[in-house]
Amino acid sequence: MYRKRIKGSKKYNAMRAARLRQIGEGPAPDAPLPIPDLRRRVTIEDFDFGYVREVIELHKSNRIDSYEMIVDGTVIKRTNSERIGWSRVVEKIRMAFLRVHAV
Secondary structure (H helix, E strand, C coil): CCCCCCCCCHHHHHHHHHHHHHHHHCCCCCCCCCCCCEEEEEEEEECECECEEEEEEEEECCCCCEEEEEECCEECCCCCCCEEEHHHHHHHHHHHCCCCCCC
16 A cells, blocks of 8 residues: 655755745746737648649647648648648648659
């Protein structure tokens, strides 16, 4: 069975008291800044088979870790929602460009 420590060391108690005092005396944290509508813009220029330029815009969605992906004015949807995470964005970019084999 786990035993809870009741008596801490003097060093630990002093550090804990100093940390609590610092938190109490410090300024209140600011409210989080509002998130802009356009969160990221990825521009890809491909020179392999002629010049191709793709602009991918990631707009805010109802979740902080997801985006609404727009490629050249077209909204890219996943199966049932318009949200897409950063790893899926990178995966779609990787799959959109052909692999070039060595000559």
